[in-house]
Amino acid sequence: MSNFEGDYNKYEYWLAGMFSLSGRKKIYLKTMFGDAKTLYRAKAEVLERIPVLNAREKEKVQASQSRTEEELQKSLEYCVQNGILLTSWQDKSYPERLENIYNPPYGLFYRGNLPEWQKPSVGIVGARNCTYYGKTVAEQIGERLAAAGIVVVSGMAAGIDGAAQRGALRSGGSTCSVLGCGVDICYPPGNRKLYGQLIEAGCVLSEYPPHTRPLAMNFPQRNRIISGLSDTLLVVEAKEKSGSLITADFALEQGKDVYAVPGRIFDLSSQGTNLLIRQGAGIFLNMEDFLKEMHIFRKTEEDSSQKQKISLENLERLVYSCLDLTPRSLEELLVETGLGLGVLVETLATLREMGYISEVYKNYYIRTGIF
């Protein structure tokens, strides 16, 4: 909390929250003026002489300077009250990974605890309208990566993003969300519970100052931070035209590895990921393989494949073998197994009790353990 004291900070918040000026230019100004306070107090003539700013940007800076000291103090107090912190350029807590990307954010507002940036990190992104397959995969990958001490970076969106982070939180690992709005706003509102958990046990961060609405134009920009914060980007599910592919483009631009989870060729929600693989992205096969690719070797034996541990009675094995990660309806299972309804239902209940399957939707079942 030390950086809340003194005058220094409100100017930092002011500079970090200034709109219409790219992170790159803010960093330039900061370097030029030494600190934000000097910039705030800089006269118009001084600004005039700065070569990188065009006329419009100069106007913006001047307009921003017109905010009074009291106003700055007030916005700072709002942040203090709501536990919103700032890590800005050259701060110790500022993630090193972002320093080397094109147009890094000048500062990041955040709630919760910043992850330890020296840890390896994986960005998990994907479709909002995902399938149960994608959701389950994302959740389990998130869980297993976080358990392996990897930071899971995502965007807290509906669908894949949220699922991955829920998984990460479940294993008690570290995860952070990059938002396209102010960190005091929960978007989408349906993820309120996740948002709360992230503030408690993870972190939500944003380039945008508090109160910023979730505008559509913010999200592609936010994606560059997601990829920037990750060593490797994993796309779980994406349609042919998807925001996740923008993130993948940023990742490639920033020199990160891109991996995709393959899907069936007829599934619309896997067309984007399959396309990425076609274009040369890494293919996610299983956890061990993926971790090896990331040069993470663990000597734990807990992840010896769950499948080997499964020992089932004949009937249960029959039913279990009909299930995978695509939800199967009861009616389909009846036909496929040829069992009577009563027997099938009881077997499903037994399997569910043992935790091997779950009912994801009314009368639709999938396997739970996959890796």
Add this chain to the structure above:
Amino acid sequence: MYSLVSTAIVCGIRSILIQVEADVCDGMPAFEMVGVLSSEVKEAKERIRAAIRNSGIRLSPKRITINLYPADIRKSGTVFDLPIALAILSAYGRVPREYLEGILFAGEISLNGQVRPTTGILPMVLAAREAGKRVVCVPKENMREAQIVKGITILPGEDLNQVIEMLDTFFRKPQKYISEGNYIEETVQQTQEGSCDFAFIHGQKVLKRACEIAASGRHNMLMLGSPGAGKTMAARAVSTILPPLTDEEALEIAKVYSVTGMFGQREGNFRKRPYRSPHHTISLAGMAGGGTVPKPGEISLAHKGVLFLDELTEFKRPVLEVLRQPLEEREIRLVRGSGTYFYPADIMLVAAMNPCSCGYFPDRNRCTCSQAMIDRHLNKISRPLLDRMDLCVEVGRPALWELTANQPEEASSAIRHRVERTQRIQRERFEGTKILYNSRIPVPAIEKWCVMEKEGERLLHDSFERMELTARGYYRVLRVARTIADMEGEEKISRAHICESLLYRSIDRKVWDFE
């Protein structure tokens, strides 16, 4: 001269006897009617005057006063024409007063003297019998309706002259009109032509099983599935596997239909359970019953039968919310300025809906709805209503081979036999109580009637935690399990029964929500 004639008005589905007094005396010619009358009763004056004249009866101009009592009830409806006309004729001395004694009259009269049919005859005849009257004179078209009541002699009225003649004959030779026999018993249950049969539904084993359970224990059922999967067809078929009505039930339903003027719909199949499927544009009054003197709504017309709500999410919210109280209390209470009206509403609710607005969720290759859209779709139905659904079943699209395979499917009649057997078991168990079906077991009695085996109990308790069942949901699972056990003829509820019952538990938010 003074005369007195009995008639009745309908109040809810009850009927109250009304006396019509007429006085004819010398003085300034006038026609006065008193006794808290609504406008349609006041208009009777003009109709009666013309009807008497056109029937060829000449009356000398005198001062006529009509009084309807008891005076504290507002008289509405058109059944008063015939009694008023006869009271006047009697007061003039054209009809001997003793001819009218002990007879209840009801009927509308047209300007040419014809007696026209009217609504609510059945409750009136019942009220007449209760009051000790043994003879009723009703419009000829309503005769069938009156015949339902045992031990009543019916005089069918065609026109004013015929009625006077008939009264004369009846007075002299009453045996000519004595008609015994119960109309309900004469009719057998007929399956309607072209009605849906389970034999026409291919595959869909889960759905069929759920329908059978629902029918056996009269549980409410919700079907969830993509468009064209066969939800509507199944709902229609449910009504074909319900056992026939008992006499008492048939009478109760006939009363409701009589009051609404829809008696004709019940004619010929009194023992068939009603099946109502109102369109989703239905108004609140249409569902619950409405009007200043309320008429029964769909919920009462489906009494003892099936109320099917297709496209549940499209119904207006208040229309669905109004179902909540009747679903618990099995009757609907309508309070108006003129009084409180009770209508029976012991329904089995069958509803169908799509899982999302496009209808294809969770098939993401076809469904493009966002999570927010799906949430919005489900939010159209309130939790309390969902909670009242005992069974909920997903209806998938049948595969082509299932449709084309020429496998004979079980016919409704075979299923109905099983349903009847299961209901018999329930009746025997609940002998001496007011309960008829498993779905009606009150919470305090659940422990007594729903005895579980150890294994089943353990599973249910585990599931209570894991599935976050509500207390109401917990009891619903038990009631459904009781029905499943009864279907198998088991005394105790086993683990398998609980398993299956849990399968049909009502949908919860978690089903849609990814959290």
